Amino acid sequence: MICPDSTWQTSSGAKAHGTVRRLDAYGHEAVCKDVTKCCPLTADGDPEVFWTTHVAPDDEDLEWDLLATEPKIIQQFVPGTDIRVTIVGDELFPAEIIVPESAEIGLIRDHRALGQAVDLLELDEKVRRTTLPDEVRDGCLALHHVYGLQYSAIDLRLTPDRRYVFLDLNAENTAFGWIEQRTGYPIGRAISRRLLAGPRD
Helix, strand or coil: CECCCCEEEECCHHHHHHHHHHHHHCCCCEEEEECCCCCCECCCCCECCCCCEEECCCCCCCCHHHHHHCCEEEEECCCCEEEEEEEECCEEEEEEECCCHHHCECCECCHHHHHHHCCHHHHHHHEEECCCCHHHHHHHHHHHHHCCCCEEEEEEEECCCCCEEEEEEECCCCCCHHHHHHHCCCHHHHHHHHHHHCCCC
């Protein structure tokens, strides 16, 4: 399991723009996403989420200064298939998420946004159980445990040449029901068992 060559976190629009320019200079595409789900609300009271989105240094529609309203992650874009690894205690539930190109929304590259924009039933067969190589599985567990977590969701990207790239780790407020519903993984039961077992030493 490897990491993208470049990952930056900032609440400065100028620094975000500079990072995207540097990536572009080296021939890399960039994506931008929110660090946290604690987002400001729109006038309608809905969360104003900045989904994982392709950004370019000459993007005339992007107001870089507005990125400072919430911390953002700028990351080198990694092509491939999304893998969500839900971990409860020592149990791993890896799922492959394949979004058809016809469901993409402009420059947005985030299956969570796509799920809100298209009929979720259309994606049922695109979320399925998968297996991980031992070294990737061990790496996910090691990362999970080094932070002392009992629940986490790790996002990976499986590249066309079969490399697993770590994107981020979500440690709270991460929904699992949609994966459980579409894969049959007993994630809820695993959480219940962990809660009933009580605190670990």
